[in-house]
Amino acid sequence: MSNLSASLEDYLETIYEIAERKGAARPKDIADKHRVKPASVTGALKHLAEKKLVNYAPYDVVTLTGTGKKIAREILRKHNALLGFFTNVLDIPREDVEEFACEMEHTIPDRVLERFVEFAEFVDKCPHRGAIWREGAHGYFCKPAGSEQTLCKDCQLEKQ
Amino acid sequence: MSNLSASLEDYLETIYEIAERKGAARPKDIADKHRVKPASVTGALKHLAEKKLVNYAPYDVVTLTGTGKKIAREILRKHNALLGFFTNVLDIPREDVEEFACEMEHTIPDRVLERFVEFAEFVDKCPHRGAIWREGAHGYFCKPAGSEQTLCKDCQLEKQ
DNA sequence: GAAGGAATTTAGCTTAGCCTAACAATATGT
DNA sequence: ACATATTGTTAGGCTAAGCTAAATTCCTTC
Numbered sequence: 001m002s003n004l005s006a007s008l009e010d011y012l013e014t015i016y017e018i019a020e021r022k023g024a025a026r027p028k029d030i031a032d033k034h035r036v037k038p039a040s041v042t043g044a045l046k047h048l049a050e051k052k053l054v055n056y057a058p059y060d061v062v063t064l065t066g067t068g069k070k071i072a073r074e075i076l077r078k079h080n081a082l083l084g085f086f087t088n089v090l091d092i093p094r095e096d097v098e099e100f101a102c103e104m105e106h107t108i109p110d111r112v113l114e115r116f117v118e119f120a121e122f123v124d125k126c127p128h129r130g131a132i133w134r135e136g137a138h139g140y141f142c143k144p145a146g147s148e149q150t151l152c153k154d155c156q157l158e159k160q
Numbered sequence: 161m162s163n164l165s166a167s168l169e170d171y172l173e174t175i176y177e178i179a180e181r182k183g184a185a186r187p188k189d190i191a192d193k194h195r196v197k198p199a200s201v202t203g204a205l206k207h208l209a210e211k212k213l214v215n216y217a218p219y220d221v222v223t224l225t226g227t228g229k230k231i232a233r234e235i236l237r238k239h240n241a242l243l244g245f246f247t248n249v250l251d252i253p254r255e256d257v258e259e260f261a262c263e264m265e266h267t268i269p270d271r272v273l274e275r276f277v278e279f280a281e282f283v284d285k286c287p288h289r290g291a292i293w294r295e296g297a298h299g300y301f302c303k304p305a306g307s308e309q310t311l312c313k314d315c316q317l318e319k320q
Numbered sequence: 321g322a323a324g325g326a327a328t329t330t331a332g333c334t335t336a337g338c339c340t341a342a343c344a345a346t347a348t349g350t
Numbered sequence: 351a352c353a354t355a356t357t358g359t360t361a362g363g364c365t366a367a368g369c370t371a372a373a374t375t376c377c378t379t380c
Contacts, residue, residue, distance in 0.1 A: 007367065028327060040368055042329055047366095059328060059375060090275040100269055107263050115250040167337065188357060200338055202359055207336095219345060219358060 002051055002071065006106040009075050010034065011044045012053060015062055016072035024061035078105040078113055085116040162211055162231060166266040169235050170194065171204045172213060175222055176232035184221035238265040238273055245276040 004012070014033045018025035027045070031038040049056040053068035064072060079101050086097040164172070174193045178185035187205070191198040209216040213228035224232060239261050246257040 005366075026327080027329090036367090037369065038328065039330085039370080043367075086272060090272065092269075092271050092275065096269055096271055100267060100272065103267050104264065107260060109252075109256055109260055111252050111256055112246060112250065112260065115252065165336075186357080187359090196337090197339065198358060199340080199360080203337075 002053065002067075004051075004071070006103070008044060008048060009071070009106050010102065011041075011048060012064070012068060012072045013075045013079065015054060015064055016069065016076065019063055024063050026061055030062070075105055078108060081113055081117050081120065082108070084120040089116075089119050162213065162227075164211075164231070166263070168204060168208060169231070169266050170262065171201075171208060172224070172228060172232045173235045173239065175214060175224055176229065176236065179223055184223050186221055190222070235265055238268060241273055241277050241280065242268070244280040249276075249279050 011030065011034060014030055015025045018029050018033065022029075027038050027041045030045075031041045034041070045054060045056045045062060048054040048068070052065055053071065055063045055065060082101040082104055083094065083097065086092050086101065087094050171190065171194060174190055175185045178189050178193065182189075187198050187201045190205075191201045194201070205214060205216045205222060208214040208228070212225055213231065215223045215225060242261040242264055243254065243257065246252050246261065247254050
Protein backbone atom coordinates (compact mmCIF):
# COMPACT_ATOMS: atom_id res chain seq x y z
CA MET A 1 0.00 0.00 0.00
CA SER A 2 0.99 3.60 -0.50
CA ASN A 3 -0.19 4.66 2.91
CA LEU A 4 -1.26 8.11 1.83
CA SER A 5 -2.45 10.83 4.13
CA ALA A 6 -6.03 12.00 3.81
CA SER A 7 -4.76 15.17 2.23
CA LEU A 8 -2.73 13.41 -0.44
CA GLU A 9 -5.62 11.08 -1.18
CA ASP A 10 -7.79 14.11 -1.70
CA TYR A 11 -5.28 15.59 -4.11
CA LEU A 12 -5.29 12.35 -6.06
CA GLU A 13 -9.05 12.39 -6.22
CA THR A 14 -9.09 16.01 -7.32
CA ILE A 15 -6.52 15.42 -10.05
CA TYR A 16 -8.43 12.42 -11.28
CA GLU A 17 -11.66 14.36 -11.63
CA ILE A 18 -10.01 17.26 -13.43
CA ALA A 19 -8.02 14.98 -15.71
CA GLU A 20 -11.16 13.06 -16.60
CA ARG A 21 -12.77 16.25 -17.78
CA LYS A 22 -9.84 18.01 -19.38
CA GLY A 23 -7.26 15.35 -20.11
CA ALA A 24 -4.79 16.77 -17.63
CA ALA A 25 -4.80 18.95 -14.54
CA ARG A 26 -3.07 22.26 -13.99
CA PRO A 27 -1.84 23.22 -10.53
CA LYS A 28 -4.12 26.26 -10.50
CA ASP A 29 -7.22 24.11 -10.98
CA ILE A 30 -6.08 21.68 -8.35
CA ALA A 31 -5.45 24.53 -5.94
CA ASP A 32 -8.89 26.03 -6.55
CA LYS A 33 -10.72 22.77 -6.07
CA HIS A 34 -8.69 21.84 -3.03
CA ARG A 35 -9.17 25.32 -1.50
CA VAL A 36 -5.47 25.80 -1.14
CA LYS A 37 -2.81 28.19 -2.50
CA PRO A 38 -0.96 27.09 -5.63
CA ALA A 39 2.30 26.94 -3.69
CA SER A 40 0.86 24.20 -1.53
CA VAL A 41 -0.01 22.16 -4.58
CA THR A 42 3.58 22.06 -5.77
CA GLY A 43 4.64 20.39 -2.55
CA ALA A 44 1.88 17.82 -2.74
CA LEU A 45 2.68 17.06 -6.36
CA LYS A 46 6.31 16.42 -5.56
CA HIS A 47 5.29 14.12 -2.82
CA LEU A 48 2.89 12.25 -5.08
CA ALA A 49 5.49 12.10 -7.86
CA GLU A 50 7.96 10.51 -5.45
CA LYS A 51 5.41 7.81 -4.83
CA LYS A 52 4.94 7.41 -8.58
CA LEU A 53 1.29 8.30 -8.42
CA VAL A 54 1.40 11.37 -10.67
CA ASN A 55 3.41 12.33 -13.70
CA TYR A 56 4.88 15.62 -12.73
CA ALA A 57 7.46 17.89 -14.29
CA PRO A 58 7.86 21.54 -13.33
CA TYR A 59 5.66 23.88 -15.35
CA ASP A 60 3.98 20.98 -17.08
CA VAL A 61 0.43 19.70 -16.73
CA VAL A 62 -0.28 16.87 -14.34
CA THR A 63 -1.65 13.41 -15.04
CA LEU A 64 -2.02 10.31 -12.93
CA THR A 65 0.04 7.19 -13.37
CA GLY A 66 -1.68 3.81 -13.59
CA THR A 67 -1.31 3.24 -9.88
CA GLY A 68 -2.44 6.77 -9.19
CA LYS A 69 -5.58 6.25 -11.21
CA LYS A 70 -6.30 2.99 -9.49
CA ILE A 71 -6.08 4.56 -6.07
CA ALA A 72 -8.07 7.61 -7.15
CA ARG A 73 -10.86 5.42 -8.49
CA GLU A 74 -10.96 3.50 -5.26
CA ILE A 75 -11.30 6.70 -3.25
CA LEU A 76 -13.92 8.04 -5.62
CA ARG A 77 -15.85 4.81 -5.30
CA LYS A 78 -15.95 5.29 -1.56
CA HIS A 79 -16.86 8.93 -1.91
CA ASN A 80 -19.77 8.13 -4.18
CA ALA A 81 -20.96 5.26 -2.04
CA LEU A 82 -21.04 7.55 0.97
CA LEU A 83 -22.77 10.27 -0.96
CA GLY A 84 -25.29 7.77 -2.25
CA PHE A 85 -26.04 6.54 1.22
CA PHE A 86 -26.41 10.00 2.69
CA THR A 87 -28.56 11.40 -0.10
CA ASN A 88 -30.63 8.39 -1.14
CA VAL A 89 -30.98 6.45 2.08
CA LEU A 90 -30.84 9.22 4.66
CA ASP A 91 -32.28 11.79 2.28
CA ILE A 92 -29.96 14.60 3.28
CA PRO A 93 -29.13 17.25 0.68
CA ARG A 94 -25.88 16.65 -1.11
CA GLU A 95 -24.33 19.95 -0.11
CA ASP A 96 -24.85 19.12 3.57
CA VAL A 97 -22.81 15.94 3.37
CA GLU A 98 -20.31 16.50 0.55
CA GLU A 99 -17.60 17.70 2.88
CA PHE A 100 -18.28 15.00 5.42
CA ALA A 101 -18.02 12.33 2.74
CA CYS A 102 -14.65 13.83 1.79
CA GLU A 103 -13.42 13.16 5.29
CA MET A 104 -14.91 9.74 5.84
CA GLU A 105 -13.75 8.32 2.56
CA HIS A 106 -10.19 8.08 3.84
CA THR A 107 -10.86 6.08 6.96
CA ILE A 108 -14.12 4.22 6.58
CA PRO A 109 -13.67 0.50 7.29
CA ASP A 110 -14.55 -1.80 4.41
CA ARG A 111 -17.34 -3.50 6.30
CA VAL A 112 -19.10 -0.24 6.97
CA LEU A 113 -18.76 0.82 3.37
CA GLU A 114 -20.18 -2.49 2.20
CA ARG A 115 -23.18 -2.05 4.42
CA PHE A 116 -23.77 1.43 3.12
CA VAL A 117 -23.60 0.20 -0.45
CA GLU A 118 -26.00 -2.65 0.22
CA PHE A 119 -28.33 -0.26 1.90
CA ALA A 120 -28.26 2.19 -0.94
CA GLU A 121 -28.81 -0.59 -3.46
CA PHE A 122 -31.74 -1.83 -1.49
CA VAL A 123 -33.37 1.56 -1.28
CA ASP A 124 -32.81 1.89 -4.98
CA LYS A 125 -34.57 -1.39 -5.70
CA CYS A 126 -37.22 -0.86 -3.10
CA PRO A 127 -38.63 2.58 -3.79
CA HIS A 128 -41.51 2.13 -1.44
CA ARG A 129 -39.21 1.93 1.52
CA GLY A 130 -36.81 4.45 0.21
CA ALA A 131 -39.56 6.99 0.01
CA ILE A 132 -40.19 6.89 3.72
CA TRP A 133 -37.41 9.27 4.56
CA ARG A 134 -38.88 11.81 2.26
CA GLU A 135 -42.28 11.69 3.89
CA GLY A 136 -42.20 10.41 7.43
CA ALA A 137 -41.96 12.95 10.21
CA HIS A 138 -39.68 10.67 12.17
CA GLY A 139 -38.13 8.85 9.30
CA TYR A 140 -38.71 5.31 10.47
CA PHE A 141 -37.43 3.12 7.77
CA CYS A 142 -40.28 0.68 7.77
CA LYS A 143 -43.09 3.14 8.11
CA PRO A 144 -45.01 2.88 4.85
CA ALA A 145 -45.29 6.17 3.04
CA GLY A 146 -48.45 8.04 3.86
CA SER A 147 -49.55 5.71 6.65
CA GLU A 148 -49.69 6.49 10.32
CA GLN A 149 -48.16 3.32 11.62
CA THR A 150 -44.79 3.35 13.25
CA LEU A 151 -43.78 -0.25 12.77
CA CYS A 152 -43.86 -2.26 9.58
CA LYS A 153 -46.53 -4.84 9.00
CA ASP A 154 -44.38 -7.80 9.92
CA CYS A 155 -43.44 -6.28 13.21
CA GLN A 156 -47.00 -5.38 14.04
CA LEU A 157 -48.00 -8.94 13.25
CA GLU A 158 -45.37 -10.25 15.61
CA LYS A 159 -46.67 -8.09 18.45
CA GLN A 160 -50.18 -9.48 18.27
CA MET B 161 -17.79 27.77 20.59
CA SER B 162 -14.41 26.48 21.65
CA ASN B 163 -13.45 25.32 18.19
CA LEU B 164 -11.38 22.40 19.35
CA SER B 165 -9.28 20.19 17.14
CA ALA B 166 -10.27 16.56 16.82
CA SER B 167 -7.29 15.66 18.96
CA LEU B 168 -8.23 17.99 21.80
CA GLU B 169 -11.82 16.82 21.67
CA ASP B 170 -10.57 13.28 22.03
CA TYR B 171 -8.52 14.25 25.07
CA LEU B 172 -11.59 15.80 26.61
CA GLU B 173 -13.57 12.66 25.99
CA THR B 174 -10.83 10.48 27.41
CA ILE B 175 -10.51 12.59 30.53
CA TYR B 176 -14.24 12.54 31.02
CA GLU B 177 -14.41 8.76 30.88
CA ILE B 178 -11.51 8.28 33.27
CA ALA B 179 -12.82 10.91 35.67
CA GLU B 180 -16.25 9.29 35.67
CA ARG B 181 -14.71 6.03 36.80
CA LYS B 182 -12.03 7.27 39.14
CA GLY B 183 -13.03 10.77 40.14
CA ALA B 184 -10.05 12.33 38.40
CA ALA B 185 -7.63 11.49 35.63
CA ARG B 186 -3.87 11.14 35.80
CA PRO B 187 -1.72 12.05 32.80
CA LYS B 188 -0.43 8.50 32.58
CA ASP B 189 -3.91 7.07 32.18
CA ILE B 190 -4.79 9.67 29.61
CA ALA B 191 -1.62 8.90 27.68
CA ASP B 192 -2.32 5.17 27.71
CA LYS B 193 -5.88 5.52 26.54
CA HIS B 194 -4.97 8.07 23.92
CA ARG B 195 -2.04 5.93 22.69
CA VAL B 196 0.38 8.75 23.17
CA LYS B 197 3.47 9.46 25.28
CA PRO B 198 2.93 11.26 28.61
CA ALA B 199 4.93 14.24 27.39
CA SER B 200 2.31 14.83 24.72
CA VAL B 201 -0.43 14.86 27.31
CA THR B 202 1.16 17.71 29.22
CA GLY B 203 0.99 19.91 26.13
CA ALA B 204 -2.61 19.05 25.46
CA LEU B 205 -3.57 19.70 29.08
CA LYS B 206 -1.99 23.14 29.01
CA HIS B 207 -3.89 23.92 25.88
CA LEU B 208 -7.16 22.71 27.39
CA ALA B 209 -6.47 24.58 30.61
CA GLU B 210 -5.98 27.79 28.64
CA LYS B 211 -9.45 27.28 27.21
CA LYS B 212 -10.78 26.66 30.72
CA LEU B 213 -11.94 23.17 29.88
CA VAL B 214 -9.80 21.29 32.40
CA ASN B 215 -8.56 22.03 35.88
CA TYR B 216 -4.86 21.50 35.60
CA ALA B 217 -1.95 22.12 37.90
CA PRO B 218 1.47 20.49 37.46
CA TYR B 219 1.80 17.13 39.20
CA ASP B 220 -1.84 17.22 40.20
CA VAL B 221 -4.70 15.08 38.95
CA VAL B 222 -6.92 16.38 36.19
CA THR B 223 -10.63 17.12 36.22
CA LEU B 224 -12.95 18.79 33.77
CA THR B 225 -14.53 22.18 34.30
CA GLY B 226 -18.25 22.62 33.80
CA THR B 227 -17.79 23.68 30.21
CA GLY B 228 -15.32 20.87 29.66
CA LYS B 229 -17.82 18.33 30.93
CA LYS B 230 -20.54 19.74 28.75
CA ILE B 231 -18.44 19.45 25.64
CA ALA B 232 -17.19 16.00 26.59
CA ARG B 233 -20.73 14.76 27.09
CA GLU B 234 -21.72 16.09 23.71
CA ILE B 235 -18.85 14.27 22.02
CA LEU B 236 -19.59 11.11 23.94
CA ARG B 237 -23.21 11.33 22.87
CA LYS B 238 -22.11 11.38 19.26
CA HIS B 239 -19.64 8.61 19.83
CA ASN B 240 -22.26 6.37 21.35
CA ALA B 241 -24.82 7.18 18.71
CA LEU B 242 -22.36 6.21 16.02
CA LEU B 243 -21.38 3.07 17.85
CA GLY B 244 -25.04 2.19 18.29
CA PHE B 245 -25.73 2.63 14.64
CA PHE B 246 -22.75 0.59 13.52
CA THR B 247 -23.26 -2.26 15.95
CA ASN B 248 -27.05 -2.47 16.20
CA VAL B 249 -28.16 -1.36 12.76
CA LEU B 250 -25.26 -2.44 10.60
CA ASP B 251 -24.38 -5.32 12.91
CA ILE B 252 -20.64 -4.81 12.73
CA PRO B 253 -18.54 -5.84 15.73
CA ARG B 254 -17.73 -3.00 18.07
CA GLU B 255 -13.98 -3.40 17.80
CA ASP B 256 -14.18 -2.97 14.02
CA VAL B 257 -15.80 0.44 14.26
CA GLU B 258 -14.64 1.88 17.55
CA GLU B 259 -11.74 3.75 15.99
CA PHE B 260 -13.83 4.95 13.09
CA ALA B 261 -16.45 6.33 15.44
CA CYS B 262 -13.68 8.20 17.23
CA GLU B 263 -12.85 9.97 14.00
CA MET B 264 -16.36 10.66 12.78
CA GLU B 265 -17.61 12.04 16.05
CA HIS B 266 -15.70 15.26 15.50
CA THR B 267 -17.06 16.15 12.10
CA ILE B 268 -20.38 14.42 11.60
CA PRO B 269 -23.09 16.90 10.60
CA ASP B 270 -26.03 17.08 12.96
CA ARG B 271 -28.50 15.93 10.36
CA VAL B 272 -26.56 12.76 9.70
CA LEU B 273 -26.26 12.04 13.38
CA GLU B 274 -29.98 12.53 13.87
CA ARG B 275 -30.72 10.04 11.13
CA PHE B 276 -28.39 7.52 12.67
CA VAL B 277 -30.06 7.91 16.03
CA GLU B 278 -33.53 7.53 14.55
CA PHE B 279 -32.39 4.49 12.70
CA ALA B 280 -30.92 2.89 15.77
CA GLU B 281 -34.04 3.64 17.76
CA PHE B 282 -36.17 2.10 15.09
CA VAL B 283 -34.14 -1.08 14.94
CA ASP B 284 -34.38 -1.24 18.68
CA LYS B 285 -38.16 -1.00 18.60
CA CYS B 286 -38.52 -3.21 15.58
CA PRO B 287 -36.53 -6.34 16.38
CA HIS B 288 -37.85 -8.25 13.44
CA ARG B 289 -36.18 -5.90 11.02
CA GLY B 290 -33.18 -5.40 13.11
CA ALA B 291 -32.52 -9.08 13.09
CA ILE B 292 -32.10 -9.17 9.34
CA TRP B 293 -28.55 -7.98 9.46
CA ARG B 294 -27.66 -10.84 11.69
CA GLU B 295 -29.07 -13.46 9.36
CA GLY B 296 -29.35 -12.30 5.79
CA ALA B 297 -26.50 -13.08 3.46
CA HIS B 298 -26.89 -9.78 1.71
CA GLY B 299 -28.23 -7.80 4.57
CA TYR B 300 -31.22 -6.27 2.86
CA PHE B 301 -32.97 -4.34 5.49
CA CYS B 302 -36.46 -5.42 4.62
CA LYS B 303 -35.71 -9.05 3.99
CA PRO B 304 -37.55 -10.92 6.71
CA ALA B 305 -35.28 -13.15 8.75
CA GLY B 306 -35.09 -16.67 7.44
CA SER B 307 -37.00 -15.97 4.24
CA GLU B 308 -35.66 -16.05 0.73
CA GLN B 309 -37.30 -12.91 -0.54
CA THR B 310 -35.23 -9.92 -1.40
CA LEU B 311 -37.84 -7.21 -1.16
CA CYS B 312 -40.24 -6.59 1.65
CA LYS B 313 -43.89 -7.56 1.31
CA ASP B 314 -45.08 -4.08 0.56
CA CYS B 315 -42.62 -3.66 -2.25
CA GLN B 316 -43.44 -7.02 -3.77
CA LEU B 317 -47.09 -6.06 -3.68
CA GLU B 318 -46.37 -2.87 -5.52
CA LYS B 319 -44.57 -4.70 -8.31
CA GLN B 320 -47.52 -6.93 -9.11
C1' DG C 321 10.39 38.88 -30.95
C1' DA C 322 9.80 41.59 -26.87
C1' DA C 323 6.68 43.08 -23.02
C1' DG C 324 3.26 42.26 -19.80
C1' DG C 325 0.45 39.30 -17.29
C1' DA C 326 -0.71 34.80 -15.53
C1' DA C 327 0.80 30.58 -13.73
C1' DT C 328 4.26 28.05 -11.22
C1' DT C 329 7.96 27.25 -8.26
C1' DT C 330 11.20 28.35 -4.55
C1' DA C 331 12.47 29.76 -0.09
C1' DG C 332 11.41 30.36 4.24
C1' DC C 333 7.96 30.75 7.97
C1' DT C 334 4.03 28.92 11.04
C1' DT C 335 1.21 25.68 13.62
C1' DA C 336 -0.36 21.36 15.53
C1' DG C 337 0.80 17.31 17.32
C1' DC C 338 3.60 14.10 18.15
C1' DC C 339 8.37 12.28 19.74
C1' DT C 340 12.87 11.41 22.87
C1' DA C 341 15.96 12.40 26.50
C1' DA C 342 16.91 14.53 30.56
C1' DC C 343 15.35 16.29 34.69
C1' DA C 344 11.96 16.99 38.72
C1' DA C 345 8.45 15.50 41.79
C1' DT C 346 5.90 12.09 44.04
C1' DA C 347 4.80 7.46 45.88
C1' DT C 348 6.10 3.19 47.84
C1' DG C 349 8.29 -0.53 50.40
C1' DT C 350 11.07 -1.91 53.98
C1' DA D 351 12.71 8.00 56.67
C1' DC D 352 14.97 7.26 52.89
C1' DA D 353 16.26 4.74 48.51
C1' DT D 354 14.12 3.41 44.54
C1' DA D 355 10.59 3.15 41.20
C1' DT D 356 7.00 5.55 39.00
C1' DT D 357 5.02 9.48 37.19
C1' DG D 358 5.13 14.10 35.27
C1' DT D 359 7.38 18.03 33.09
C1' DT D 360 10.70 20.51 30.27
C1' DA D 361 13.41 21.33 26.37
C1' DG D 362 14.25 20.62 21.93
C1' DG D 363 13.40 18.26 17.52
C1' DC D 364 10.59 16.31 13.73
C1' DT D 365 6.91 16.02 10.14
C1' DA D 366 2.87 17.28 7.56
C1' DA D 367 0.49 20.71 5.59
C1' DG D 368 -0.48 24.92 5.01
C1' DC D 369 0.93 30.05 4.23
C1' DT D 370 3.37 34.58 2.01
C1' DA D 371 6.59 36.85 -0.84
C1' DA D 372 9.75 36.76 -4.34
C1' DA D 373 11.68 34.67 -8.37
C1' DT D 374 10.96 32.15 -12.50
C1' DT D 375 8.74 30.36 -16.55
C1' DC D 376 5.25 30.35 -19.86
C1' DC D 377 1.77 32.41 -22.83
C1' DT D 378 -0.26 36.05 -25.39
C1' DT D 379 -0.53 39.96 -27.87
C1' DC D 380 1.16 43.51 -30.15
